Amino acid sequence: MITTDVLVIGSGISGLSYAIKIAQKLPEAKITIVTKADGEESNTKYAQGGVAVVTDFENDSFEKHIEDTLRAGDGLCKREAVEVVVKEGPQRFREIVEWGAQFDKSDVGSYDLGREGGHTENRVVHHKDITGYEIERALLAVVENTSNIKLLPHHYVIDLITEHHIQGEDFNKFNLNCYGAYVLDLKSEKVKRITSKITLMATGGCGHVYKNTTNPVIATGDGIGLAHRAKAKISHMQFIQFHPTAFYSKHSGQLFLISEAVRGFGAKLKTKDGHPFMHKYDEREELASRDIVARAIDNEMKLRGDDYVCLDCRDSDKEKFLAHFPNIYEKCQEEGLDMFKDLIPVVPAAHYLCGGIDVDLEGQSTIQNMFAVGECTNTGLHGANRLASNSLLEAMVFGHRAALKSVELLQKNDFHFDKIDKIPEWNDEGLTVPNEMVLLNYLKKELQIIMSDLVGIVRSNARLDLAKKKEEEIYQSVKEIYKMNLLSPQLSELRNLVSVAWLIITQSIEQKENRGAFFNKDLE
Template identity: 70%
Template sequence: MIETDVLVIGSGISGLSYAIKIAQELPQTKITIVTKADEDESNTKYAQGGLAVVTDFDQDNFEKHIADTMRAGDGENKMEIVEMVIREGPARFKELVEWGTHFDRSQTGNYKLGREGGHTENRIVHHKDITGFEIERALLETANSLPTIEILDYHYVVDLITQHQISGRKLDLEHITCYGAYVLDQKTSKIKRIRSKITMVATGGAGHVYKNTTNPSIATGDGIAFVHRARGKVSNMQYYQFHPTALYSKHEGMLFLISEAVRGDGAKLRTKDGKPFMHKYDPREELASRDIVARAIDNELITSGDSYVGLDCRHMDRQKFIEHFPNIYQKCLDEGIDPFKQLIPVVPACHYLMGGIDIDKNGQSSIEHLFACGECTNSGLHGANRLASNSLLEGLVFGHNAAMRSVELLKEDAFNYKDLELIPEWNQEGMKVIDEMVIISYLRKQLQELMSDFVSIVRSNARLQLAKEKQRDIYLAVTELYNFAILSPQLSELRNLVNVSYLIIKHSLEMTQNKGSFYNKDLAKKPLIP
């Protein structure tokens, strides 16, 4: 048994900023952060474009940012949440800078501001094209400097601990309480009980439910899945954003992201043979929101039969491009592509989940003493489609609000210590080691193929019904494995991906109209090309 005051699951911008805030407010509080890979491995690390926040009040204002966010979200956003996040943004951004994060500035000392699809003003603060990497670096340095924060890497959360693990307790679905989590120490292969007064879920997205994604390998929907299994409320899983421009590869898995900021700086989309096409779909062309651009590319590929379209940077300022996008430039060169001589081959790839664990403005989930923050949540900020670079801002604002509410709860100290003492050990008696991991990899590939073919950028009633049937077969096979096998990270990730796929399909079938990133051709009231 490990005992801690606060358990944080995930080490991205949401989890780290939350932990730092509590440690600074209550210096005697013990905080344990668990992460299933290296401490710096998170979706945050791979965020290229930057952070959307109003800093230039001469040209920009909160009302413009709010309007852009609501427009991108197709009006499905919660206005009070959008206003809260955007108005609190500058204060949270200032704290991020105070924690040591560096953002690009001009010679006059002002922040260099980029612009991305869906934004009407330049408001994206960035650190070259590795903004997330820089934020992760600064937050980890700050967290590691605070003595009450302990980071346990290669610790994989299997399930939350709630009343239903305690013998003799009936599960009241209206009053579920979280007491911590069962965690697999991957270095010892032992499952530990971590008992906590408060638990924060900050596990990121679920991109690997599809074949191609911009997400790192850790993005398997773990937090959403184990909250769902604990009977917590999860919603809007039908809204999955596909980034329009990932670098094309013949190999499946994680694709390199070509930041939207490249289009914001003037890059143009072309067919494989060099013809422009975005004018057919939206008057904003390359600066339309991601859902529109991704569907446009998808339609061009279906029509032409090509494997990719091209991103044309040949007319752009070479020196400015290399200065702003050094890693993208180097990646292209490594792949044998000179972006000033030829088109960069790009395809849409699964990128960001707008739905997830239901939370209020303080990050409180439907389960008592369980908070959630970041991409694993449905906060109400993004609606049906996230506006570019709003995700890092969301992590900071909700991380702060959840921390402040957690501090209040810790000061009140009204926790059920009797139940905390009754948490049983994880029971694997009679279980067997899976000696053929090919079974797990096969089922995972089958699930990813199913989701990519039937529940992707464009959906239909027939595809969704078939997906429901095929997903059920995979669920039964994985459940049978889980019931007799000693748990491994691979099996647990597969179990979580199956749960996530079920929710995406279920929520997609419940939709009666197209909104934002969700598009069912059988529900379309007008053709894709206006």
């Protein structure tokens, strides 16, 4: 058994910034970060656009940022959460700059501010088109130099430890505590019991519940699956944001994201034969919020029977474009396309989960001593639709707030750790190693097809009813496999994806009006 003061699950901006804050305030505290891939692999790493934060108080203001966020969220944001994130954002941004993250500046030395869909002012700070990668680099460097933080890569969390796992414990499902997690060491293939006073869920999104996503392969909804099995409250799962412009591929899986900032830079959306179409859908055209742009593209593709639409960057200032988007330009070159000569094929892809584990303004979930920060949460900031580049800001602000509350709890030290002795080791007696992985792969692909075809950008009552029936069949199959076989990362991920799919489908059925990223054509 490993015992730690704080267990952090996930190594993106949420988990790393939270861990650094606690480590600096409590040098004697032991903090353990587990991540199922390398330490640097996270959703943060793939965030291109930047951080939406007010830095230019002459042209911009907190009020403008708040109103833009509320408008994008289509009436379902929690205003208090929005105000907290926007108003505390500048201070949190300055902290990550102090930790070494670098952001592009203009010739006069001020930040070079980009603008994305839904924003009324230029307020997005960025590091070329690899902002998330730069933030991840800076935070990992701080973690490596912080002696009381230990990062364990290739460790996969199987289940949270709550009263359910404590032998002989009578528990009230409305008053559960978290005592750590069972974790599979992928190299030793052994399950470890890691007990902790406080557990932070910072596991990112769930894009791979769909066939096409901009998310890395690790984004399988693990935190939400874990929290769901532990009986945490989870909501707003019906609000899946599809990024309008992912580079089109005939292959399923992670698609390369072409940042919304490219449209903010002046690129136009056109049909395959070169006709613009966004003017038909919104007066803001290419700069409308993501849900509107994604549905417009989806509709044009269905009307025409095309597999993609195109992004036209041919009239862009080449020198300035290359300074802003070198990585995107290089990727298109690798695919045989010149952004200044060719139309770039794009499709919407699952990009961001606006809901998740319910938390309060200090990042506390409905399970005691379990916090959650980042994309796996429902803080109330995003409502029905996330405003572009608000996610990294949310991670910084809520990571800070959760850290402060965790420090307070650790100093109080009232955790009832006497119960830890009753927590059993992981029992896999009698289970066997699966003979082949083809069944797991088949079920995962079937689930992704169901979600993409029936629970995508545009839904209907009939599609959702059929999706629920099909998901139930897959759930029963996975349940039987789980009973008989030793756990593997593939089986664990599939369990989590099935839970995520169930939450999205059932909460979509419960949603009775179209809002933001949610659209059911039978509710028009």
